[in-house]
Amino acid sequence: MPTLARVNNIDDLRLLARRRLPRGLFEFIDRGAEDEVSLAGNRQAFDRIAFRSRVLNDVSQRSLRIELFGRELAGPIAVAPTGAVGLTWYQGEIEAARAAAAAGLPYTVSTASITPLEAIAERAPGDLWFQIYVWQRPELADEVVTRARAAGFRVLIVTADAVVPSNREYNKRNAFSVPIRISRRNVGDVVRHPGWVWRVMLRHLLADGVPEFANLPQEFRTDLRGKGSRSLMPPNAPITPAVLHRLRKLWPGPMLVKGVLSADDALLARDCGADGVIVSNHGGRTLDGAMAPIEALPAVADAVGDTMTVLMDSGVRRGADVVKALSLGARAVLVGRAPIWGTAVAGQTGARRALDILLAETDRVLAQIGCSCVADLHRGLLTPRGGEIAWAR
Ligand SMILES: Cc1cc2nc3c(=O)[nH]c(=O)nc-3n(C[C@H](O)[C@H](O)[C@H](O)COP(=O)(O)O)c2cc1C
Numbered sequence: 001m002p003t004l005a006r007v008n009n010i011d012d013l014r015l016l017a018r019r020r021l022p023r024g025l026f027e028f029i030d031r032g033a034e035d036e037v038s039l040a041g042n043r044q045a046f047d048r049i050a051f052r053s054r055v056l057n058d059v060s061q062r063s064l065r066i067e068l069f070g071r072e073l074a075g076p077i078a079v080a081p082t083g084a085v086g087l088t089w090y091q092g093e094i095e096a097a098r099a100a101a102a103a104g105l106p107y108t109v110s111t112a113s114i115t116p117l118e119a120i121a122e123r124a125p126g127d128l129w130f131q132i133y134v135w136q137r138p139e140l141a142d143e144v145v146t147r148a149r150a151a152g153f154r155v156l157i158v159t160a161d162a163v164v165p166s167n168r169e170y171n172k173r174n175a176f177s178v179p180i181r182i183s184r185r186n187v188g189d190v191v192r193h194p195g196w197v198w199r200v201m202l203r204h205l206l207a208d209g210v211p212e213f214a215n216l217p218q219e220f221r222t223d224l225r226g227k228g229s230r231s232l233m234p235p236n237a238p239i240t241p242a243v244l245h246r247l248r249k250l251w252p253g254p255m256l257v258k259g260v261l262s263a264d265d266a267l268l269a270r271d272c273g274a275d276g277v278i279v280s281n282h283g284g285r286t287l288d289g290a291m292a293p294i295e296a297l298p299a300v301a302d303a304v305g306d307t308m309t310v311l312m313d314s315g316v317r318r319g320a321d322v323v324k325a326l327s328l329g330a331r332a333v334l335v336g337r338a339p340i341w342g343t344a345v346a347g348q349t350g351a352r353r354a355l356d357i358l359l360a361e362t363d364r365v366l367a368q369i370g371c372s373c374v375a376d377l378h379r380g381l382l383t384p385r386g387g388e389i390a391w392a393r
Contacts, residue, residue, distance in 0.1 A: 004346055004353055009361075010317045013341035013354055020196055021088060021344055022189045024176030029084050029340055032284035033166045038292070039284030042315025045292030049324050050385040054370030063373045064363055068332060069155060069254040069275070069309070071127055074104025075359045076326055076374050080283075080313050080334035081131030081157060081258075083112030086211065088344035090203040091115060094124050096343045099351035101126025103359070108157060108334070109215070111144065116214040121151040129155035131258070133162065134243050136234040140217040145250050147215075156251045157278065160239035161259025166286050179226025244272035256311065259286075261296040263303035266310070276309030276331075283314050283336050294325060298379070301329025319361025323369065327377040 007013055018026050032039030064075035079100045085092040093115040100107035106127040109117050121128055130148035134141045145156065171177060175186040190197060204211055210223040220233040237243065239257065248255060257269040258278035266277045279297045281290035293314045301310045312325045313334035325333045335358065342354030366374070369381050 004350065007345075007353060007357075009357060010338045010341065010354060013338070013345055013350065017088070017341040017344035020193065022186075022193045022196060024171070024174035024186055024189050025084065025087055025196075027170045027174055028168075028176050029082075029088075029337060031168065031170055032288065033168055033286055034288035036284060036288065038281050038288050038290045041292045042281065042284050042294070043317070045294045046315055046318075046321045046324060048385050049294070049382050051320075051323075051365075051369050052381055052383045053368060054381070057370040057372070059367040059370060059372050061372060062363060062366055064359060064366070066332060066374055068106070071154070073106065073127070073332070075362060076322060076330075076332035077355065077358055077362070078106040078129070078311070078332055078334045079108055079339050079355075080336040081108040081110035081113075081129075081159070082336050082340055083110045085340055085343050086114035087200065088340060089347045089350075090200050090207075092200075092343045092347065093120055095348040096339055096351040097124035097126060097128065099339070099342070099348045099355060102348075103352055103355040105355060106155070108155075109148075109153070111215050112213060113215055114211045114213060117148055117153070118151045121153065128153045129157060131157040131159055132247070133159055134237045134239060134247075135217075136237045138237060138243055138246060140219070140234070141247070142250060143217045144215060145247065149251065149253075153253075155254045155256065156247065157256045157258050158239055158244065158247055158274075159258045159282075160265075161280065161282050161286050161290075163236055163238045165235075167288075168285070178224055179222070180224050241268065241272045244269065244274060248273035254309075256309070260300065261291055261293065263299045266300045266304050266308065270304060270308050274308070276311060277304070278334060279310060279312040279330070280334070281314050294321075294328065297325065297328045297330055316358075319358055319363070320365045322358065322362045323365045323377065324382060326374050327379055327382050329379075 066076045085096050093113050097107040097120050106129050108129040108131050110131050111133045130153040175183040212223040220229045222229040254275040256276040257274045259280050260266050260277040279293045279300050293312050297312050309331050311332050312330040316333050316335050322333050338354045339351045342350035
């Protein structure tokens with residue numbers, strides 16, 4: 001794939017994806033909520049942390065492998081649930097899931113994805129996780145969770161930080177909406193990206209018809225035009241203890257609550273039977289002003305200790321970010337946008353490139369700070385940037 005020869009990092013993939021995707025779709029993936037304070041804050045928070053390396057260690061033999069819920073992973077990274085992958089490449093969800101499987105990493109299918117979860121399980125077997133939203137009639141989620149269980153998904157992620165629709169004003173400006181409403185603006189946007197029309201949209205239309213949200217409860221399953229559902233989709237429901245107890249009964253495998261920022265919520269999730277939490281602010285896409293997960297992580301990790309698995313996401317773009325998160329108590333990180341950019345550029349090969357870049361960078365930083373494996377990481381290897389010169393003030 002000639003374009004990938006020029007790709008050195010995740011931002012290179014993002015820039016290539018920006019050229020390929022219609023602006024409405026690119027911004028839907030790339031941007032955050034409202035004034036994007038949390039989106040920017042996620043990156044700034046990582047950058048405020050510096051390494052205090054140990055350089056006198058022998059790091060010639062290294063391993064990134066970890067064990068997570070009884071399975072060995074090639075590294076401490078999983079692909080986060082994202083609803084838009086299937087619009088960036090023909091059968092993008094299958095391509096991205098295959099890339100994760102080939103890299104030895106888990107892939108999470110989102111409730112909002114367009115490929116039926118059964119097709120992903122069949123055509124991209126690997127360590128598959130499933131993410132569920134819960135609607136105001138909680139029993140609606142049962143149907144979807146039961147499908148995921150029957151298809152062999154291993155881990156259930158319950159997303160708790162999307163209780164109401166987010167305020168993303170650029171989607172309105174770009175006329176990017178579901179159901180799609182044809183306007184001069186979005187038609188012009190699509191026409192300016194004929195490559196995407198041919199490679200993704202026309203292929204999809206010819207082979208499978210109008211993309212459909214194939215993993216919603218049958219009653220509300222619609223295509224992107226909003227056609228097909230028998231009744232109106234009820235709004236998302238808050239993830240209360242009662243909801244978690246209900247899901248716990250349905251799901252025998254590991255269950256994680258995603259979108260947690262406070263230690264108290266983590267402890268509550270544990271009391272409701274969750275095996276772990278994902279410290280996350282949805283990549284800055286839901287509550288603008290939500291604190292950066294990397295800053296919330298230490299308190300959550302301290303509160304739950306060894307009684308729960310703590311994962312984190314939001315803002316991971318470099319291996320150094322992975323190492324910081326693990327040093328602060330995460331067992332692994334999830335990445336959302338990074339593999340989407342890879343998929344948008346080159347399908348499975350591009351998604352694999354994104355994951356390989358992150359794994360290679362993580363390995364390099366591990367060596368540079370004097371560690372041979374992720375178990376060697378601890379908070380003493382980190383310091384607030386500039387913190388140690390406070391005496392000078
Ligand atoms: C385009 C897009 C769609 C997303 N869709 C979902 C979703 O359906 N369910 C969910 O729990 N999180 C969703 N997320 C959030 C991700 O799972 C993850 O929390 C976030 O992307 C992590 O931040 P990062 O993109 O900076 O890695 C989505 C994120 C993006 C960028």
